[in-house]
Amino acid sequence: MDDDRFRLLVQGVLDYAIFMLDTRGRIASWNAGAERIKGFSAEEVIGQHFSMLYPAEDAAAGKPDRELEVAAAEGRLEDEGWRVRKDGTRFWANVVITALYDDRGRLKGFGKVTRDVTDRRAAEVALRESEERFRLLVQNVVDYAIFVLDPQGRVSSWNAGAARIKGYAEEEIVGRHFSVFYPADEVAEGKPDRQLAVAAAEGRLEDEGWRVRKDGSRFWANVVLTALYDDRGRLKGFGKVTRDMTERRNAEQAVRDRGRLVGHLVEAQEVERRRIAWDVHDESIQSMVAVGMRLQLLAARLPEPAAAAVESLDESVQAAIARLRGLVSRLRPPELDRHGLVEAVSAYVDDVAGRWELAHSVRDELTAEPSPEAATTAYRICQEALSNVHKHAQATRVDVVLSTVDNGLRVRITDDGVGTAGGEAGAGHFGLVEMHERAEAAHGWLSVTSTPGEGTTVECWLPTLPDVGGAGE
């Protein structure tokens, strides 16, 4: 390329300020990019010392001349820093100054290429700030222990949460192997190093287990180990996030204990009811039946009006026997033993809904006979739900559906009443609470949905095997 065309090219470049300085730093040429970036026209700057392009404090400190000296001595100088435009605004500049020599090696001046990299710098500053903010965030999180291990498993960073949860200050722990957090028996069997190996191989490892604090006490931890790799895929270490789950574990334990207790109570209640039912049946009803027979014999032999009086006595005894039979069947429904759930529920619903003048239906969609435990629970829930319909719903009908769903028994009792169930019933109202507890003690669930003016649905699901879900601890 000849000199003229080259000059034209340089002149026309807009993205770079390209200009020449004489040996003393005075501006000798000025291209379109320089005009655009700096705001000065060629006439305004040619012949001026280039320190006019620097912030006043840099110019006063002699930076421009120092840069020329370095460029003259070393042939080239690169610098990044603030420069000023004609209008006084600053921009972040990347500057390359090149010393220019003639054939005989004498310094003829300098070429200077300046780029406005304000945007790139802003992006870098934003990135640094966001990294810094992120670092501060991690540093200050107290709910999680967040720290970094080197590839050998030695602690290399430590945050506030780690200090709180594990009890070590940063100075005490950095540099130590992370196996100090594990119980001695697990260290002996090599668990810490095994976990690092798994995390290194698979990228990540999650674990729950006991960990040890500085004071030797244990806590139940949820741990996530993440392998950290550099750009070239080399293992640089591990990030470790540990949460103290002791409280949650205790709360879960308490819920399990309470569930077991409720289960025992419900079972004890059933046993007691059955015992009372048999007692009433075998003792009271039998002897009253005997009394009734004697009264009939007596009435047959007595003259009037004594016979009529004895007969009415006998009627009272028969009525009492019927009420006791009802009591027995509510305490321990005999149909459950003999015929199964659907008939027991049907008999019960026919009986009470008939008396309470409610239209009613019981639909059987069972494809498997539920376990005796599930059947008893379901029957009790039906009893309580129906008694609520009677007492509270002002309904005209009630429908019961028994079905087999998800390997379990689903019971749905729907009324078309006022729909006011489900809120806080307050002291002395245990019906809904007891239904929930029965369902949960059987490892199922119960829900009550009420729509004001439309009615209430009580729905429960009970596993057919009484012990699923409660197993495993």
Ligand SMILES: Nc1ncnc2c1ncn2[C@@H]1O[C@H](COP(=O)(O)OP(=O)(O)O)[C@@H](O)[C@H]1O
């Ligand atoms: N089917 C229903 N329709 C309307 N309200 C209901 C129904 N079932 C329950 N409720 C409301 O929920 C409350 C709590 O019921 P429950 O716990 O069985 O206690 P109790 O029957 O002793 O009042 C009842 O007092 C009633 O206000």
Ligand SMILES: [Mg+2]
């Ligand atoms: Mg009730």
